[in-house]
Amino acid sequence: MSGPAMQGPARQGPPPGPPQGPPPQNPWLGQYPPQRFPPQHQKKSPGAIIGIALGAVTVLVLGIVAIVALNRPSQGANATGYQNPPAPAPTSAFELPPNNGSSSTASSAPTESSEPSSTGPQKILKLADHPILQDPNAGLQNRVCDLPTWQSTQSRAEAFFTAASKCLDAAWGPFLQAYDLPFTPPALHFPTGPSFETACGTIQVGIATAAYYCEDNLYVPFAGLQTDQYGNNPGVYLALFAHEYGHHVQEVAGIMDAAWQKIYAAGQNSPEGLEMSRRKELQAQCFSGMFLGAHVDQGGTITRDMYNKAWNDQETRGDNTSHSHDHGTNAHYAYWWRQGAKANRIADCNTFAAPSSLVS
Template identity: 45%
Template sequence: MGPPPGPRPAYGAPLPPAGYPRRPLPPLPPAGYHGRPPSSGGAGGAIIAVIVVLFVFGMVASLVVFATMAEQDNDSTSASGITPSYSYPSTADETTTAATSSETATTSRNVTASRTALAAPTTTAAAGPTPVAATATNPLFANQNNGLINIRCSLPPWAANSAAATAFFDAASTCLGKMWQPMLQAQNLPFHSPRVAAPAHSADASSPCSSSGNFAAYFCSANDTIYMPLDTIQTDAYGSRWYVYLEVFAHEYGHHIQALSGIMDRQAQEREDAGARSDKGLELSRRTELEAQCFAGMFVGSSLYARLFTNDQAVFMQRDQYTRGDESQKTDMHDHGVGRHYGDWFVNVGEKYNRVWRCNTWTAPSSEVS
């Protein structure tokens, strides 16, 4: 998928020159990022090999594995309102399991880390840099050294109430901003943090964007806000698995990056010209969603290296990606990508390489964004 693989680069490598849908209860459609609830929750010692197929221009499948971490486990269709709303889909069948917290995997990462302390991201857009309305040729992809630096996010305890969830996602936004801001600034692109809303129920969300369909979460470009309703991210199913909610949030944050860079504006115009439900319009939507998947995978890969996640949590998130494809949704709207591609762009491109240029879905053949 995407450009042919080369030697695996160091995670958090210096910036030049140094430097998600949900699982149905019943199933909801894609909302930027999909997820599936586990069947049980305790930690255990069973080792399960997780094999994912790497579709990179016909390359042979590779075994995806993780280094054991010592961190304790705390355990839509793209809708449009005034402006496009980019959602993360829900998972498919609640009766199937993605993985349990007892699953483990082993691996070695032949990488070196460069952990750089950064100031908290600014909250207002810079005066100089401006978005560039382009997709494949966007400046975001111009430097092949650009990847997310390895920062271990400092997050408050998770609790399934609006106040605690808002604090959790606000902290996650701050951390993601520290990781993305230097990259955008290096390419003379603007940066500011998005707003965050975590209402108890999706019906309580005050948004200028419509959010109809099966979704776990969504990004509204009209007011630059990421919506994480507690009912649609399925807190009753995932319980204390905060890392599932975080991976969904990272996908929606990817849509925010698309908006900042100008990718989203260009895609929205092209899709409007083609017809939102036309074959071309739906492919443009899939390229947008799979790119956000890849961005979210970059975050998980870098954060895994920084030991924000345990190995069990990483395995669970990896397996989860493949359950959120369009075929798992009760809809004929093929706008997010099939489960194989939904998982591959996250796991085999974003998480594996942590290089933003590899997430350029706009240059991928149609067969890799189906």
């Protein structure tokens, strides 16, 4: 369940820049069902009983019609309270092409059923057809996020990521709770040794482990951040951290469990298992882009410069750099991060419905 590594040398020469238009707007329009109150009962005269009986029959018929209508699928309403008009896509010579693949590729989008129902919110073990991925207008609320100034020291990095985790909680918590999912913030850890223990095993700190997520725990070893290479570029570190937090979003939603079921069934190193791993990782990339896109230029400390550097940095990461096959090519690593950043729409992050050509 580990996330991306701070991999390889920085790209040589200036990479293409991101769109310079306004950030994607996504105001939270809260919607609640109207309150209904019980009628006041009054004594009726015998002469009104027949009329009441006829009226009751009429009300019963109309009630049945209303129930049928209310149970029909909504054609645009967002039950979560996150409905809003789509933001215009930024225009730029460097904007990546849209996803032209079919969203109904059943063979590349396996799904699982929900967990058994019980009291309280429950995870939903689904992939492409997970409820959070269905509304084309659903995204994160635009919010102000204030972070301390980045300095490449252990203590200041811890302060930066601790504050960032609070912003991520405030962004993703209400979103997931609106879908009746069991949100709790992840526990944050800052290992200082050459390795650290997790429920997923012993993890060695190095360039392959800048940050790591496992079972509701997010680990950020300062020694793995490669600050000697990336310097004082908080946008780069924030995007990395938001990717790992994206795995927590998957965990809370049930997407993580559903994906690992498929990976284990196919074999972790099989072509099918590696592709499922890439879909999982590339969705976390998209969730990271959503977070920065929702918070840039909102009056806090997530600036356009941070956003731009995070945008450009994504092209330096991925399987081409790490020589692995479980995270996605550098081009797809950048593509999916930008999918989330450009319009802040979670339906754009449905990597499990994407064709294999976009998750290679």
